[in-house]
Amino acid sequence: MKNRHRLIAVGAALIVVASFAFSQVPASPMAFTVSMEKPESHYLHVTLRCDGLKAGNHDFKMPAWTPGYYKIMDYARNVVGFRAEDGAGNPLAWTKTSKGTWQVVGDDATSLTVRYDVFAFDTSVADSYLDDGHGYISPTGVFMNVDGRIAQPVTVTIEPIKGWSTISTGLDPVDGRPGTFSAPDFDELYDCPILAGSQEVTRFEVNGVPHTVALDTFGTYDRAKLTADIKRIVETAVAVMGEIPYRHYTFIVMSPGVGGLEHKNSTVLICDASSLDDPQGYEKWLGFVAHEFFHLYNVKRIRPLALGPFDYDRENYTDMLWVSEGLTVYYEDQILRRAGLISPQEYLERVRRCIARYENVPGHLVQSATEASFDTWIQFFARAENSADSTISYYDKGAGLGVLLDLSIRNATQNRKSLTDVMRTLYQTYYKEQRRGLTDREFREACELTAGAPLDEIFEYASTVKEIDYPKYLAYAGLDIDVRPRELPGAWFGAETCDLEGKLVVTRVEGGSPASHAGLSARDEIIALDGTRVASSAMRRFLDAKKPGQTVRVLLSRRTGVREIEVALGTKIERSFKITPKSKPTALQSAIMKDWLNEP
Numbered sequence: 125m126k127n128r129h130r131l132i133a134v135g136a137a138l139i140v141v142a143s144f145a146f147s148q149v150p151a152s153p154m155a156f157t158v159s160m161e162k163p164e165s166h167y168l169h170v171t172l173r174c175d176g177l178k179a180g181n182h183d184f185k186m187p188a189w190t191p192g193y194y195k196i197m198d199y200a201r202n203v204v205g206f207r208a209e210d211g212a213g214n215p216l217a218w219t220k221t222s223k224g225t226w227q228v229v230g231d232d233a234t235s236l237t238v239r240y241d242v243f244a245f246d247t248s249v250a251d252s253y254l255d256d257g258h259g260y261i262s263p264t265g266v267f268m269n270v271d272g273r274i275a276q277p278v279t280v281t282i283e284p285i286k287g288w289s290t291i292s293t294g295l296d297p298v299d300g301r302p303g304t305f306s307a308p309d310f311d312e313l314y315d316c317p318i319l320a321g322s323q324e325v326t327r328f329e330v331n332g333v334p335h336t337v338a339l340d341t342f343g344t345y346d347r348a349k350l351t352a353d354i355k356r357i358v359e360t361a362v363a364v365m366g367e368i369p370y371r372h373y374t375f376i377v378m379s380p381g382v383g384g385l386e387h388k389n390s391t392v393l394i395c396d397a398s399s400l401d402d403p404q405g406y407e408k409w410l411g412f413v414a415h416e417f418f419h420l421y422n423v424k425r426i427r428p429l430a431l432g433p434f435d436y437d438r439e440n441y442t443d444m445l446w447v448s449e450g451l452t453v454y455y456e457d458q459i460l461r462r463a464g465l466i467s468p469q470e471y472l473e474r475v476r477r478c479i480a481r482y483e484n485v486p487g488h489l490v491q492s493a494t495e496a497s498f499d500t501w502i503q504f505f506a507r508a509e510n511s512a513d514s515t516i517s518y519y520d521k522g523a524g525l526g527v528l529l530d531l532s533i534r535n536a537t538q539n540r541k542s543l544t545d546v547m548r549t550l551y552q553t554y555y556k557e558q559r560r561g562l563t564d565r566e567f568r569e570a571c572e573l574t575a576g577a578p579l580d581e582i583f584e585y586a587s588t589v590k591e592i593d594y595p596k597y598l599a600y601a602g603l604d605i606d607v608r609p610r611e612l613p614g615a616w617f618g619a620e621t622c623d624l625e626g627k628l629v630v631t632r633v634e635g636g637s638p639a640s641h642a643g644l645s646a647r648d649e650i651i652a653l654d655g656t657r658v659a660s661s662a663m664r665r666f667l668d669a670k671k672p673g674q675t676v677r678v679l680l681s682r683r684t685g686v687r688e689i690e691v692a693l694g695t696k697i698e699r700s701f702k703i704t705p706k707s708k709p710t711a712l713q714s715a716i717m718k719d720w721l722n723e724p
Contacts, residue, residue, distance in 0.1 A: 153177075154276050154310075156267055159283040160320075163256045166245040167204070172238050174270060175211075179232045183271035186224045187264035187314065187436035192385050192423070193250040195505040196439065199265035200224040202243040202252075211235035224437065225271075242266050249317075249385035249392045258321030258340055259284065260378065260392075263314045264436065274310040281305075284320040292325070292338035293318040294374050294390035311433065315387045315424075319376045326351045330358050333368050337375045343397035350400075353465060357414045360463040364455065364544055365421050365551060373420075375413075384412055386419030410465055411474075415456040422455070423448040426550045429561035443564055445497035446586060450522010451543075453478065454530070457523075461722050468721040472603075472703045475527060479594065479605075479701045482520040486513045486635045493521045493586045509646035513635040521586075528582050528597045529571060534716045535600035536575040542719075546574045594701070601717040602709030606702040615670040615693035619644055623660050642691040645682065652679040667693075 153176040159169045174182075186200040206226050208216040210233035217229040230236055242265065244252035253260045267280070281304040282291055294316040295305035307313040323340040326347055335358060337351055354375065362368055370389040381394035393416060399405035423431065430442040442448075457478075461471040482488055496503070496518040503515050530543035549570050554562045562570075572579050585592050598605045618637020619630050628650045633640050652658065653666050654677050670676065672695045679688045709717065717723070 154270070154273070154278040156278065156280045157283065158261065158266065158280065160254055160259050160285055163254050163259065163285055166243055166254050168242045168244050168252060168254055168259065168261070168266060170240055170242060170266060170268075172268060173235070174237070174273075175235045177230060177234050177236065177270075179234065180230055182228050182230050182236070183221070184226045184228060184238055184268045185271055185437070186268050188224055188438065189436065190250045190262060190264040190385070191315070191431065191434055191440075192387075192419070194439075194445070194500045195250075196501065197250060197265065198223065202265065204241045204243060206238065206240040208236060208238045211237075226268075238268070240268075247381045247394070249383040249394055256285070258288075258319060258323065258378075260376075261318040261320075263317060267310070267313060269310045269436075276310070277306065277308055278310060278313050279304055279306050280313065280318070282318060282320055287322070288320055289322045290325060290338070291318065291320050292323060292336065292374055292376055294372070294387060312388075314434075314436070316390060317376060317385075317387065317392050319378070328352075328355045328358075330355065330362060331368055333370070333372065335373045335375070338377065340376075340378045341397070342377060342379050343400070345397060345400045353410055353463075354413055356463040356465065357410065357417060357459055360459045361414065361418050361421070361455075364418075364459065364462070364547075366548060367551075369425060370420070384416040386416045386424060388420060388424045391416040391419070407460075407466060407470070411456050411460055414459040415452055418452050418455045418459060421551060422452050422547065425555040426547065427555075427561045429563055432561060439501045441498055441501070443494040443497050443587075444567065445500055446493035446518040446522035446525065447567060449519050450493070450524075451526045451547075453519050453523035454526030454543075455547075468723055471721060475523075476605075476701050476703050478520050478523045479527075480699070482516060482524060483592075483701065484698050485516065487511070487515045488521070489589055490514050491516050492588050493518050493525065496521070509632050510635075512632065524592070525582060525586055528585070528592070529579070531597050531600040531716065531720065532577075532579060532582060533571070533575040534720065535712070536577045539712065539715045539719060541574050543571075546570050549574065598703060599706070600713065601720050602706045602713030603717065604704050604706055606700050606704075609697045609699055612696040612698055614696075615667060615672050615674065616696040617667050617676070617691060617693060618696075621650065621660055621663060628659055628663065638691050638694045642678070642689045644678065644680070644689065644691065647682070649681040650678060651681055651686070653677070655679075 153174060155173045157171040161169065186203060188196050188198055190197065200223050206218070208218050208228040210216055216233070216236060219227050221227045228236060228238065242252060244254040247253055250262055252262045252265050279298060280295065283303065284291065291303065293305060295307055298304040298306050307316065319338060319340060321340055323338045324342065324347070326337045328335050328351060337354060372389060374390040376390065376392045378394045379397035382396070383394045385392050393412060395409055395412065400409055428442040428444040428448065430440045434440060457471055457474045460466045461468065491514065496516050503511070526543065534542050550562060554560055568583055584590055594605045594607055616638060618634040618639040620632040621628055622631050630644060630646050630648045630650065633644050633646055650658065650663070653663065658666060670693055672693055674693050676691045676693060677688055678691055679686070706713065
């Protein structure tokens, strides 16, 4: 059923950008009110009224993380001034039983209200933020749930400050109750961020389904072009999967900053709006949009078993983020190409860069894609000086494995099927029919069933650090890839530095580099090179003038004192992974390349 876009006036000015199908919502046993009277204090004031409770004690729990952002956030740290009362307004005793749990002594009360404030002043897609410009609510960091009642219907009423004109969210507005939204349960509430402010709003439809783009502090970039390009991305992604699984969709776009987080019928994107004036910056941002949008299929609906229903109190482990995130990177590039937003050459360059990013870090010899997926909770957001030497990005390796899977399936089926057939099968079988996530084995079985052949080698690449035979797989599309090691120009020192409070500090020493062999360490302060005091820019110019084989005296300071070491400069070896067409492809290779690159 097609639903037309509707607007609701809140008071005299507030526009709700959220839902396109309305119904009378019965009184919810769980009802939140969020106010923000003094935005300069950065506190959101939250009231939760609970009706229909059984007599006894009740645990109010603040989630520890938010789905899609694989990091324990400990949102309870932002809660201030918790208090509770019964239905008549009488104070109730409570005690904190864990870092994120407040136990209220309910006695015989069947209705009770809790109130608390949330400090909201972190700029992140997974954190809430409030100032006099806007209020962004990351739901898991603001809304407590009652233990055992997460399946209850819930409403949220937003009371924005005077002068703000718009609320943008994926939640459904409640008809006749301005500023109030409903969700059938807390899982849906937690999946719908909210932006209140005076953001600009543009709209478009795809297949009769309304889409909203809410732009907050977005500079002077051409809104018409931006909206048109987002629409092309949506149209292309929908064509890939063959279905729109939502009734409305909201893009929340904020600036400045960086980040993105997917949801079932919305996404939050934070970027530096000024970067869009640069063609490369704009292309990168469109890839960002395509990535987060395609997640509504891959991870929000096609998902590992561990990723829903969620345990909001602790880590939810899976080996399959190389599929959930990596294949989404693969499809973001495919979508840009099929939408005509990048050329075939630009697409191949994106593939090349992705492979090179993975292959040219030492960690690719240490950590597999499945290991990186499992350990994301302790590694992805906790980068250390040794991270590049010991870890990889499952985004990059997963995208590379997506290339291998797609081309293998096309080759094995004489170009009659592709990875997209796998994704559609998973969507139909596990999301629509069985209404559950899938296992690692079920994903592999779907790939091999579609290919009609075993894919042992590719799945071995996912679970090991075995060297990948890129030429074999790129050849299926009539392409060559240069995997030969090559010497980079200039002298190789092997350390990264930054200026920190007037000091030149080493931030990373590459494993196996000249600096590493000489004993340089991360956190060393470099005082002088060859007796000359240097800063970061001067150090780069100094090294650019050197040649491999020359020696540099490094005067440094560290915890144990000042010392001088000698670094014998070397030559950096990397592989370019440049991709070029074969001179004489076979008919099958030509057909695969044409379809894969979406060439006419």
